Amino acid sequence: MNCKKFYNAEYVFDSDGVPKCNCGGIIKPDVVLYQEGLDVEILNDSINAILNADMLIVAGTSLTVQPAASLINYFEGKNLVLINKDATQYDYKADLIINEGLGKVFNEI
């Protein structure tokens, strides 16, 4: 988190406790965690990709955490697929809804 150096998963799995960088900083996964802001450039790229998509598959999210949840509103394509264990507030927009766990669905695919 201090020096932005990247480590592979093997290094992290082999660490005892919280994985540390050789600079002494903490290593965190390269994902956006709760309470963290989204990178503006990545957010804009995501909006452009969604605007130009024919199909959007949204999987493994209850679509309740903003601003990521509202990205679905940029979709103007034909086929919206929602895969989530429970219903979401966007189910009415979907062409296909699969209410199953993500692991089970992708295993069957």
Ligand SMILES: [Zn+2]
């Ligand atoms: Zn470091």
